[in-house]
């Protein structure tokens with residue numbers, strides 16, 4: 001079982017979070033994390049994954065155009081994505097700069113792909129996903145690993 005960790009990052013903050021999340025995915029036995037940027041990802045990565053955790057910097061309270069373009073361009077995979085797990089992560093510049101609205105924009109795309117959404121577990125924040133201002137600190141990195149592990153566990157269960 002593969003879980004795709006997909007990200008766009010210009011300055012590196014969101015990429016740092018993605019790296020922690022894929023570690024969490026790989027902590028679950030029988031699940032392989034696949035870390036891809038929006039430049040690298042292919043339609044096969046979508047189809048082969050049991051779950052996708054997608055992240056973007058907050059751009060005007062929304063996901064960056066580079067991630068939106070992947071969802072737009074991969075629409076032909078939609079019928080093959082139903083029932084897979086989807087989750088979101090983000091980094092922002094300002095504390096109230098739009099982290100939740102950005103994660104919701106990613107979650108909205110997953111819903112329309114027919115996917116099953118999860119937030120981060122209650123042992124992390126129990127909210128919309130993993131998010132931070134700027135570069136992730138140690139606590140956020142732990143939460144990122146927990147989100148990765150949760151999606152991996154759910155993807156395994158849903159594939160039964």
Ligand SMILES: Cc1cc2nc3c(=O)[nH]c(=O)nc-3n(C[C@H](O)[C@H](O)[C@H](O)COP(=O)(O)O)c2cc1C
Nearest residue numbers: 009010011012013014057058060061092093094097
């Ligand atoms: C075009 C653009 C729009 C942005 N819009 C917002 C915003 O609406 N709210 C916010 O808090 N930060 C905003 N930021 C700041 C980024 O979200 C923040 O610096 C982020 O951590 C960058 O991630 P990266 O290092 O992975 O590229 C914006 C940055 C850019 C370049």
